[in-house]
Amino acid sequence: MIQKSPYKFFLLTLLLIILDQSVKLAVHFYMAPGFAGQVKLAGDWLKLHYVLNPGMAFGMQLGHEYGKLLLSIFRLFAMVGIGYYLVMLAHRGAPNGLLWAMAMILAGAVGNVIDSSFYGVFLNNAPYGSPTPWFHGQVIDMVFVDIWEGFIPEWVPVWGGQYYSTPIFNIADSCIFIGVCSILFFQRRFFGEPPVEGSLLPITGPDATEASVLPAADFIDEADESHTDHTKEAETAAEDNQHPTPESVLPDESKRVE
Template identity: 80%
Template sequence: MIQKSPFKFFVLTLVLIALDQAVKLAVHFYMAPGFAGQIHLVGDWLKLHYVLNPGMAFGMQLGHEYGKLLLSVFRLFAMVGIGYYLVNLAHRGAPNGLLWAMAMILAGAVGNVIDSTFYGVFLDNAPYGSPTPWFHGQVIDMIFVDVWEGFIPDWVPLWGGQYYSTPIFNVADSCIFIGVCMILFFQRRFFGEQHVEDTMLPTSGPDPIEASVLPTAELLDEETESKTEEERTTSASTDDDKPEAEQSATPESVLPEERKEVD
């Protein structure tokens, strides 16, 4: 496992946050809201369309009176959690693709946290009747992929009879969406590589060098024992194959003949 520095991934996060805020402020100061200030980028299906989003990503909202405040606080905790998780992944040597994806998600979370925390004060765009402009700022959305818009038929549950268009989002929402898609599409590669790297070396127990040497030593001992047993078996079989005269020859059978010659 090789630890990595999270610095370059936080640099990407800062660059994306700066881009997100620059686009939002440019739209706020140089575009008129709604259809009056709409700018066509690619035909009729890709446009810049300035709208204010009081809720979550892609225009979703919480209906409670303090829903916006709860959402802003949740975003703050999510931002801190994602940042901590990114550092933890880098120290554990996670794949770069997973770290880049987490950096993009963190950038999107921080970008929208800035809007909801400060825009109600500095841009004065908090919804009417908000208890405080702090943490009640509305997020600026501008990217409009106009695939379809119109009234939904009445027979459709929940949304029937309402006017609908594809969601309008911003750079921060795009960062979150792309980062999540990267993790979903490549999760086997990201988390599979991380699992392999974590299991390559033991975290506890014998020293890795000793662990790599011990099996070899045991193998040599087994080979030596097997060779010794083979030698013993061979020597025993050799003794069995000798003639009986040679096996029974003793100094006692030779001594009488030598005595006769002496006499």
Template identity: 75%
Template sequence: MIRKNPIKFFLLALILIALDQGVKLAVHFYMAPGFAGQVKLIGDWLKLHYVLNPGMAFGMQLGYEYGKLLLSVFRLFAMVGIGYYLVHLAHRGAPNGLLWAMSMILAGAVGNVIDSTFYGVFLNNAPYGSPTPWFHGQVIDMIFVDVWEGFIPDWMPVWGGQYYSTPIFNIADSCIFIGVCLILLFQRQFFGGHTLEDGLLPISGPDATQAEVLPMSELVTNEQPRNQSNEPTDSLSADDEPQTNSESVITEEPKRSE
């Protein structure tokens, strides 16, 4: 088995986490929230727009009292699980593309976990009425791709009848989105038909419990007759020994010279 060192993949995750946190802190300290501090990057469709997200990715929220706490705890378990799975894949010799994608997903998960866990305490941005600032920090979003806005039809569940614009997200959300898209797009290369050259060994050998028992009729028909066997025989059987007939043996006496 070709084992791979997961350090370089964790290093990529660490770089992305540092980039995500650096941008969030810069936006928090140097930008005004909302439209007042909005900065246009490319035309009117790509902007920096500082908002606080008390819920999930891309501006979505959990509406009940302890939804944020449950979401933060779930993110913690997801972060640990993704990190363990990344190490497992590296030791199995998984393709590098899959490992890079998993490291991006891990970076996104950790980036948002930091916001939820600590920002309520150190940045004092927990929503009003939160039972505790720990695990109730709001995630800082700033990337605004402004391509559509308007009212959602009333027949749509959850968000029907509300004014809505394209989501505002952050670098951590982007890492998760890109990592998941890479896995979906290249899943055949990542999970299917790997050889030794690809760095993956078969998961397991043939299982004796899955052996099939052929009917006796197929065994008889498939059995090669003995007299057609091409294998050389070292000795003759008793039935194959040559028989000599004493009557057929002619002995001639030597002629006497007269």
């Protein structure tokens, strides 16, 4: 298995982080939040819509006083773990598709970590009442695929009676989503067992694993013994035909003339 350099995959991660942060900062400085600054990109279904997300991806939140801090710390550890796992996969010669997917997931994790860690300080967008602006920054979301919006019926548990719309997300969320979906869709190709070196066909099935090969000497001995047995049987049969038994030579008593 050939080891691969992880640097080109980290380069993709870096480019996606730059793209994500550039779009977020452009939206922050040049767009008005909410519907007032909404920009239509493709009809009424694809828009730029500036919102601040205090929680996780796609607007989800942890309902605790220190939930945001815990989430930011978790993102930091996840970022380090994903980076280490990417290096390990590259050194093990993992398929390029898996490595590209991991690079995208890493880019998404780092992009949102930057928002959570520093935006509360440098963009002053930490929620009101946060114990500290550090690690309490709100993530900037802007991609709005407006497929559905409205009130959820009252009979729906938890969310019933509230107004919801299609989640608004950012470039980092998209990277994580695409990377995870790629791994799920192509997991057999990414994590399948490698073929046996030097074999033309894969060795599968119980017959292939349970089959045994006899040594050449044993095979020759068995063949010689079988040939000797057949030769002895043939010689015995020939002798029986050439030398009739005495009973067959004696005249038949019923044919004697009295």
